[in-house]
Amino acid sequence: MQLFPCPFCGPRDETEFHYGGDAGNVRPDGADVPIERWADYLYLRGNPKGTAREIWVHMSCGEFFVMERDTVKHEVLSSTALGGEHAA
Amino acid sequence: MTASRLTTGGSAIDRSRPIRFSFDGTNVEGFAGDTIASALMANDIAVVGRSFKYHRPRGIWGAGVEEPNALVDVGGPRATPNTRATTEPARDGLVAKSVNATPSALADRNAFLDRFSRFIPAAFYYKTFMWPDWHMFEPRIRAMAGLGEVDKGWTSPGSADQINHHCDVLVVGAGPAGLAAAKLAAGASLSITLVDDQQKPGGSLGHRAGEIDGKPAAIWIDETIAELAAGGHLILPSTTAFGIYDHNLVGLNQRHFDGRRDTLWRVRPRQIVLATGAIERPLPFANNDLPCILSADAALAYLRRHAVLVGRRIVVATNNDSAYEVAEAVAEAGADVTLVDIRRDGMPATKARLVKGRALAAANGKLRVEGVTLDDGARLDADCVLVSGGWTPTIHLFGQAKGKLAWSEARAAFLPGDPVDGIAVAGAAAGAVSLSEVFAGSQNAVASLGQAKVVTPRSTGVEATGGIVAAWPAPGSKGRIWIDYQNDVTVKDVELAARENFVSVEHLKRYTTLGMATDQGKTSNLPGLALMAGITGRTVPEVGTTTYRPPFTPVPLASFAGARAGELMAPVRRLPLENIHRADGAVFQEYGGWLRPAHYGGRDADADRTIQDEARRARQSVALFDGSTLGKIEVIGPRAAEFVDFLYYNTMSTLKPGHCRYGFMLSENGVVFDDGVLVRLDEHRFVVSCSSSHVTAVHARLEEWRQDRFGRGAVYIHNATAEMATLTVSGPNARKLLETLDFGLSLDDAGLPHMATGHGNYGGDEVRIARVSFTGDRSYEISIRADRAEPLWAHLRQAGQAFDAVVIGLEALMILRAEKGFIVIGKDTDGTTLPHDLGVEGPRAKRRTEFVGRRSLFTEEASRDNRLQLVGLTVPQGDAPLPTGAHGIKRSGGRLRSQGFVTSSYQSPALGRPIALGLIERGAARHGEAIEIQHLGKVSTATIAAPCAFDPAGDRLHA
Numbered sequence A: 001m002q003l004f005p006c007p008f009c010g011p012r013d014e015t016e017f018h019y020g021g022d023a024g025n026v027r028p029d030g031a032d033v034p035i036e037r038w039a040d041y042l043y044l045r046g047n048p049k050g051t052a053r054e055i056w057v058h059m060s061c062g063e064f065f066v067m068e069r070d071t072v073k074h075e076v077l078s079s080t081a082l083g084g085e086h087a088a
Numbered sequence B: 001m002t003a004s005r006l007t008t009g010g011s012a013i014d015r016s017r018p019i020r021f022s023f024d025g026t027n028v029e030g031f032a033g034d035t036i037a038s039a040l041m042a043n044d045i046a047v048v049g050r051s052f053k054y055h056r057p058r059g060i061w062g063a064g065v066e067e068p069n070a071l072v073d074v075g076g077p078r079a080t081p082n083t084r085a086t087t088e089p090a091r092d093g094l095v096a097k098s099v100n101a102t103p104s105a106l107a108d109r110n111a112f113l114d115r116f117s118r119f120i121p122a123a124f125y126y127k128t129f130m131w132p133d134w135h136m137f138e139p140r141i142r143a144m145a146g147l148g149e150v151d152k153g154w155t156s157p158g159s160a161d162q163i164n165h166h167c168d169v170l171v172v173g174a175g176p177a178g179l180a181a182a183k184l185a186a187g188a189s190l191s192i193t194l195v196d197d198q199q200k201p202g203g204s205l206g207h208r209a210g211e212i213d214g215k216p217a218a219i220w221i222d223e224t225i226a227e228l229a230a231g232g233h234l235i236l237p238s239t240t241a242f243g244i245y246d247h248n249l250v251g252l253n254q255r256h257f258d259g260r261r262d263t264l265w266r267v268r269p270r271q272i273v274l275a276t277g278a279i280e281r282p283l284p285f286a287n288n289d290l291p292c293i294l295s296a297d298a299a300l301a302y303l304r305r306h307a308v309l310v311g312r313r314i315v316v317a318t319n320n321d322s323a324y325e326v327a328e329a330v331a332e333a334g335a336d337v338t339l340v341d342i343r344r345d346g347m348p349a350t351k352a353r354l355v356k357g358r359a360l361a362a363a364n365g366k367l368r369v370e371g372v373t374l375d376d377g378a379r380l381d382a383d384c385v386l387v388s389g390g391w392t393p394t395i396h397l398f399g400q401a402k403g404k405l406a407w408s409e410a411r412a413a414f415l416p417g418d419p420v421d422g423i424a425v426a427g428a429a430a431g432a433v434s435l436s437e438v439f440a441g442s443q444n445a446v447a448s449l450g451q452a453k454v455v456t457p458r459s460t461g462v463e464a465t466g467g468i469v470a471a472w473p474a475p476g477s478k479g480r481i482w483i484d485y486q487n488d489v490t491v492k493d494v495e496l497a498a499r500e501n502f503v504s505v506e507h508l509k510r511y512t513t514l515g516m517a518t519d520q521g522k523t524s525n526l527p528g529l530a531l532m533a534g535i536t537g538r539t540v541p542e543v544g545t546t547t548y549r550p551p552f553t554p555v556p557l558a559s560f561a562g563a564r565a566g567e568l569m570a571p572v573r574r575l576p577l578e579n580i581h582r583a584d585g586a587v588f589q590e591y592g593g594w595l596r597p598a599h600y601g602g603r604d605a606d607a608d609r610t611i612q613d614e615a616r617r618a619r620q621s622v623a624l625f626d627g628s629t630l631g632k633i634e635v636i637g638p639r640a641a642e643f644v645d646f647l648y649y650n651t652m653s654t655l656k657p658g659h660c661r662y663g664f665m666l667s668e669n670g671v672v673f674d675d676g677v678l679v680r681l682d683e684h685r686f687v688v689s690c691s692s693s694h695v696t697a698v699h700a701r702l703e704e705w706r707q708d709r710f711g712r713g714a715v716y717i718h719n720a721t722a723e724m725a726t727l728t729v730s731g732p733n734a735r736k737l738l739e740t741l742d743f744g745l746s747l748d749d750a751g752l753p754h755m756a757t758g759h760g761n762y763g764g765d766e767v768r769i770a771r772v773s774f775t776g777d778r779s780y781e782i783s784i785r786a787d788r789a790e791p792l793w794a795h796l797r798q799a800g801q802a803f804d805a806v807v808i809g810l811e812a813l814m815i816l817r818a819e820k821g822f823i824v825i826g827k828d829t830d831g832t833t834l835p836h837d838l839g840v841e842g843p844r845a846k847r848r849t850e851f852v853g854r855r856s857l858f859t860e861e862a863s864r865d866n867r868l869q870l871v872g873l874t875v876p877q878g879d880a881p882l883p884t885g886a887h888g889i890k891r892s893g894g895r896l897r898s899q900g901f902v903t904s905s906y907q908s909p910a911l912g913r914p915i916a917l918g919l920i921e922r923g924a925a926r927h928g929e930a931i932e933i934q935h936l937g938k939v940s941t942a943t944i945a946a947p948c949a950f951d952p953a954g955d956r957l958h959a
């Protein structure tokens, strides 16, 4: 079981977290966004081998944050609150 | 008699405490401290089981967790199937039975199978019984195979404890390497957890010679353990480290022998020291699976720990130095011993007869060993053969942690390769042989953790040596040579796999089942892959090993489950008034995670009548309903209006304070995710009244958008669902009933119109009253502090008597809402339903501001003209209600095509006929049209109608 660092609560078991998607998957607004762009936003995921930047939520405290981790080695590289005010 | 108990000795047994138990109906006598295996051996019971496939007679091979043969079902209150006799303590009154043998291991009626063995090679069953259908043959074949049986009289001794634990250093294995590492780490002021799967610490020192710091090994072990205990370190005997998981979480399973379930430990150490020892391998010769052929090291363990001499005329076969100590010891104990070493330049022996440069070609005998044939044809009488084919380091946990292995030609074994962060391997697991090597390894393992203030232990006795010449099974060997005892895999099976090109080690495993038995190939994997290397002209490291996965030894599922069983498996959420409803005869069911009254009274056959009665009376006068599960999520802050606009499909910012509006929340793919009423309390404060079963998900979604789009300062979200109870009063007399209570606010249409909300007071507590209706009748939802709901509910019930009020459960409410065509998300919609499929087109056409899911409503798919749309379905009076899930069908060219399906269906007491809702292709434009409905081959006809079947003008809302 992996240990994830919540920027607010510190290291906790992975079972306390939910995955929230790729970080940087910016939502395009508007009813006239090109459909390809909208489909990218909705469905296309990077699934990188190696370093990944992801959004996670710590369900115990309810806070979303950005976590960088290595998808091969399962190493956690950084964890930062949305907006960047807390880092762990 | 061949195997026997000696009159003296045995470090593990207590001769003052004799015990008696039964094995296959035979009485077995032993002493406290015996394992089932040691007691069987002391009673000279040679045949203890039958092999999985051929029903070959099998005896005890080992003295520990690697045992492939001696599996027993232990009966009685602590019944466990497939228990290894070598690790299970014998106790008075225990009832053990051999596995896969009827009626007993000695007289097994399926033993005939072995005579057909040459017709039953690897994959025989799958290849042979393909026609007409494997499942035709499977039951009989399975009945002949298989291992233990579950005891049907078993009762649960309660749930297993689970413990989370932290320490600086976790040492796995309390042999010389583990004890030394623990001692040194403790000396560096680190906190230690020391685990060992045996009841007594010491590992190989329990039966192998050794002198440490000038003391006999037994004394050194006791002193070291006492020192660790005095230092407050945690020592867990009878505990197996079965797995290393991500980020070095270690799973331990601790056994108890007092009737308690095992305990599961989740340990997060800073450093792991694996001192897990090594396992002795068999040697390849024909009939090497006969009873009374066992691991040489195991024989020494039985001798020294249990005072059991395994035979009278013993042949010891070896390719390495370690068997010499065994041969000398059993000779010393009185056996006639011949030591057959395949090496010409082995060591000297004093008490055993030595035959050098020879190997065993075959063991002879039917139910047990009667003699052996050497590779020069010479025959020797023997009642027991002890075998040492070398040592396989126990690197399973290192492998699980993704540690790479390195082949050592000198040790003829895989050793731990490049180090893994946080894990050190010491002792025989790292290939150490002499105690000096072992202690040096222990020192290295903990050196980086801090400066030890104690001296590294020193070996002061005779040192073991590790000379070995590999003796792998060879292709083309004569006779039947077993590789995997438990799964009956022979040299010929591996050769067959190679001929059929299953040469990859993972394919070899699956094709032959090598290493797939309950012992997971602890004795067989390396010989098997070395044979494959020989057949295919590769080296052993080129063939490689299969993947190491947890658990190292079987772990009871109860340990993993812990307390998560029964009611705690998926705990339900409960109403504040549950006990009151129970006293009123409520029949409870789980709805979306909540335990709620389905109806009041009328169990089983009477349930339907009761539900109909509740629904009918609700329309006649007034109904009381506990709606406390309804979501009450508050959205507060300067941008709250903008926030709810974005979250809802409907424009919500135009809502006036004190009013409510019904709306949908969509997912980003446009699908309707939830529906409900939004209440605006004031300019900057809303209450999201979402579906009961969706509260957690809606709350999470609000938080996500708040944090990811609006920012922490823009809105604040508070889930108040559990803080408030909501009691609903609905029906033509709802207002009259409520006016007998004084809430201090006007309840008429002027003071509190439909879709308005107001604040009143009840017994000193603030109440929020909303005119919202899920029944179609005039309704008031009264929300009050959950802990003050009881007097209000009692008051409503008492006041209701004058109006013939009825308390209704969820089932009646479902009928009432379906009569009105009100949907339940996830029941009347699915994962493709868009808001306009439900007839709510306005926001899609008119909204100019952004909202969740917006762009998805303008795709080709969303605009398809044959989408499934919400409709009502009517059937003639007197017909039964349509089955929920039945399909609307269309016939074209003799073929049936689904046109959608029934989502909700009930008998309506108000209308006196069945009603139904459904999602039907182009349904909105087909009202009045007949449609064929098919369910399980039965076809009936229904008429498509508007979803609302009762009071379509909505007059009753104001009645």
Ligand SMILES: [Zn+2]
Pocket: A006, A007, A008, A009, A010, A058, A060, A061, A062, A063
């Ligand atoms: Zn947190």
